[in-house]
Amino acid sequence: MLDVKTLRGDLDGVAAQLRRRGYELDTKRYQALEEERRTLQVRTQELQNERKTRSKAIGQAKAAGEDIQPLLDEVSALSDRVSEAEEGLAAVQRELHEIHLGLPNLPHPDVPDGDDESDNVPLRHWGEPAAFDFTPRDHVALGALANGMDFEAAARIAASRFVVLRGPVARLHRALAGYMLDVHTREHGYEEVYVPYLVAPQTLEGTGQLPKFEEDLFAVSGDHPLYLIPTAEVPVTNLAGQQIIEAAALPLRMVAQTPCFRSEAGSYGKDTRGMIRQHQFEKVELVHISHPERSYEALEELTGHAERVLRDLGLAYRVVTLCTGDMGFAAAKTYDLEVWLPGQQAYREISSCSNTEAFQARRMQARWRNPETGRPEPVHTLNGSGLAVGRCLIAVLENYQEADGRVRLPEVLRPYFGGAEYLS
């Protein structure tokens, strides 16, 4: 949610910034609604004040043993007028609130303009795409070779866009997640958290998935309206929701490994082969709850923490700054990490690190106490994959394959395999 004070004070400025990311705000309608709201609110509060004062007087008169009937007659109609005013105000406020919930975040000034991913700006590279003296297989072929990746079984017991991993491949998957958690908790100072995978609608509203993107989610049938989380960002960031955090406690850094569930509606033709785009995948997620003035330093740090994993694994990657048109709804600035996949001869997204500034914090009322003002103010929230485990599995398989189809293990993963050099 944007700051309503900014919206009121600089509506055209806000509209211009939203236009950068392709969002057209109807400023005339907004202005009109806002004026209506102001009038109604002032009027409503006056009426409430009158009712309060008069009711108090009745109480006093009664206590004094006076006849209160004349007073009662006098206020009899007032109550209805108050309710009427309250309802009118509530309706306008609901309408404004809906608009507010639908507005995407403002892009940071540094974010390049653009329409889609082709306008993203590469920032830096690390490592060189692996050279093979044979034609590298993709992960589907490698997985089949090891009898460790079974899409048919998954389709049989669930649906397409699921996978069953077996044996060494399943173990590699677990090792990757374990390794990431170990690095982030031991060396980067994150607190490991275990969170619900089903969350309430207001939680998804807090991070921005609802109300606009319900079609991307899986809802669960039952007595409670619950959704499967599309990312651990949702439950973990919301841990700060409805809280007032003392300044000394900032920043909070949390890491969680969770499955992520996405309906992938609207991506029917895309990445149908293999594990690239699944309805369920595992991710190790990093979340920062930051002091507002330090959130951009935090974004660099967080991105660095995700990069660290790729470097440790010896995987070539690049960092790109997303353009205004490719950024997520809640983000003010996003870096994507793209790993080299020999099977596709392309860099593919493996992590996305964003600063949402106060956008999510306002929605979920995540605040800190500013010692300078003594008042609660919104924190800044950041999140990033550190990393997407499924895609990381693909990257390791494809980058570490040898001519005979065997897969060598990156040094840092060998302790998770009893020191073995090869996956088996």
Next chain:
RNA sequence: GGAGAGGUGGCUGAGUGGUCGAAAGCGCCGCACUCGAAAUGCGGUGACCCUUUACGGGGUCCGGGGGUUCGAAUCCCUCCCUCUCCGCCA
């Protein structure tokens, strides 16, 4: 799943349908006392929103929602949550 108890400010915990955003204690902040600290005394100390250049003024909030009433923390309905006992279970 069955039976019962309860959800009040940072915490503990009072609260009669009427001047209650709410006693008291603790905690925290300021001041006084002190060389300093402790103890003590005095004062202050919730969130959200509207309005105002400012000083200030006003409204809402006692788990959520709805109702009764001139007036609801207090009465009624409903949902959620917590605790205790029983059952069941990883």
